Amino acid sequence: MSATNRRILLAARPSGEVRPDDWQHDSVPVEEPGPGRFAGRTRVISLDPAMRGWLDDRPSYLPPVGIGEVMRAGSVIEVTASEHPDFQPGDHVVGTFGVQEYVVSDGKGAMKIDTSLAPPSTYLGALGMPGMTAYFGLLDVGALKDGETVVVSGAAGAVGSIAGQIAKARGCRVVGIAGGPEKCSLLVDELGFDAAVDYRAEDVRKALRREAPDGIDVYFDNVGGDILDAALTRLAMHARVVVCGAISQYNNVTPVKGPSNYLSLLVRRARMEGFVVFDYAQRYAQAARDISAWIEAGRIKVREHVVRGSVDDFPETLAMLFRGENVGKLVLELA
Numbered sequence: 001m002s003a004t005n006r007r008i009l010l011a012a013r014p015s016g017e018v019r020p021d022d023w024q025h026d027s028v029p030v031e032e033p034g035p036g037r038f039a040g041r042t043r044v045i046s047l048d049p050a051m052r053g054w055l056d057d058r059p060s061y062l063p064p065v066g067i068g069e070v071m072r073a074g075s076v077i078e079v080t081a082s083e084h085p086d087f088q089p090g091d092h093v094v095g096t097f098g099v100q101e102y103v104v105s106d107g108k109g110a111m112k113i114d115t116s117l118a119p120p121s122t123y124l125g126a127l128g129m130p131g132m133t134a135y136f137g138l139l140d141v142g143a144l145k146d147g148e149t150v151v152v153s154g155a156a157g158a159v160g161s162i163a164g165q166i167a168k169a170r171g172c173r174v175v176g177i178a179g180g181p182e183k184c185s186l187l188v189d190e191l192g193f194d195a196a197v198d199y200r201a202e203d204v205r206k207a208l209r210r211e212a213p214d215g216i217d218v219y220f221d222n223v224g225g226d227i228l229d230a231a232l233t234r235l236a237m238h239a240r241v242v243v244c245g246a247i248s249q250y251n252n253v254t255p256v257k258g259p260s261n262y263l264s265l266l267v268r269r270a271r272m273e274g275f276v277v278f279d280y281a282q283r284y285a286q287a288a289r290d291i292s293a294w295i296e297a298g299r300i301k302v303r304e305h306v307v308r309g310s311v312d313d314f315p316e317t318l319a320m321l322f323r324g325e326n327v328g329k330l331v332l333e334l335a
C-alpha cells in the first residue's frame, strides 16, 4: 500500500463554471481501518452533474460540500484490510467514498457488489444511481404505460440512455434529444430509439412536432431550459413531465430559467413532478433485478465512458459532462 492518500478537496465555491483553482489537490498519510471499519483502495469514481449543485452553499436535498472537505463522489473501492465483520479484503464495495485514492469506512451506506456479474463501473451506471434514477423517474414519477410516446432529453447520457431503453422495452415510441450527429446516430442505430433530435442543429419544437405528431405522453427531462420549454408545447392530454434534472442551468450565474410554456400543463391537464432518486432506496434491489434482466435479454445496452487516470484528473473529467463530451455513464478509473 502506498504511504499517501491523494485527495481532491473543495478549495472555493465556484461562480458559474468550476475553475481549476476551486479545487485543492493534497496528499495525507493512508489510515489504518481500526475496530468496526475497513480500508480500501478506490478503483472507479463516478462523475455526476449533481456534483455542481453540491458545491453551492444553498439549501438542497444534501448539504453542500464544505470548503476544505474531500469532494463527495460515489465510487467503487476494493477492500484492502478490514476489522468489519461484513467486509473482507478483496471485496468490491460501492458507496459515497469521495474523490480520494484510499478510503476508510464504517460500512454505513456501503454495499458489496459482485464483479463477476458486471464490471465495477456498471454499479455506478446502469446498475447504480443513474439506472435507479431512470427506472423510478420513468415508471413511478412518469407512470409510464405501455405503448405511449416518450421523449427523453440528455438521451445519450447515463440516465437518459437507460430511461429511453426502458421505455423501448415497454413498447413505447421513444424520441431522444441529444447534442450532435454522433450521439443521435447512437440513439437510433445502437440503442433502438425510434428517432433522435439534435438540439444543436435543429429547432427542437419543430422536430418534436415531426417526431411526436400525436403529442408527448411522458417527457423525461434531464436538461431544463429551452428544451423543456419546447417539450411543453407538445404535450398530449394527461401528459407527465418528469423533472429529473436541469443540467443546462447548473452553471448559471443568473437565476434559473423557468419554463414560460407552463400553461400547457393546464390546457393538457398534465402534471410536472420532480423527484430525488434516494427516496426510492428501499426498492433499489427490485430495480436492479429488472435492469439486469433487460441487459441480459439485450433490451438494454450499457454505454460507459471510461477515462483512465488519477484523482488529479477529476476536475477536468467533471467538466466533460458540461461540455457534452461523454457518451453514456462517465467514470474515472484509477490506474
Ligand SMILES: NC(=O)c1ccc[n+]([C@@H]2O[C@H](COP(=O)([O-])OP(=O)(O)OC[C@H]3O[C@@H](n4cnc5c(N)ncnc54)[C@H](OP(=O)(O)O)[C@@H]3O)[C@@H](O)[C@H]2O)c1
Pocket: 047, 048, 049, 050, 129, 130, 133, 154, 155, 156, 157, 158, 159, 160, 177, 178, 179, 180, 183, 222, 223, 243, 244, 245, 246, 247, 248, 249, 275, 276, 277, 278, 321, 322, 323, 324, 325, 326, 327, 328, 329, 330
Ligand atoms: N433527480 C435525481 O435523483 C437525479 C439523479 C441522477 C441524475 N439526475 C440528473 O439527471 C441528469 C442527467 O445526469 P447524468 O448523470 O445522466 O449525466 P449525463 O447525461 O451522462 O451527462 C450530462 C449530459 O448533459 C448534456 N448537457 C450538458 N450541458 C447541456 C446543456 N447546456 N443543454 C443540454 N444538454 C446539456 C450533455 O449531453 P449533450 O451532448 O447531449 O448535450 C452531457 O453529456 C442531470 O440533470 C442530473 O442532475 C437526477
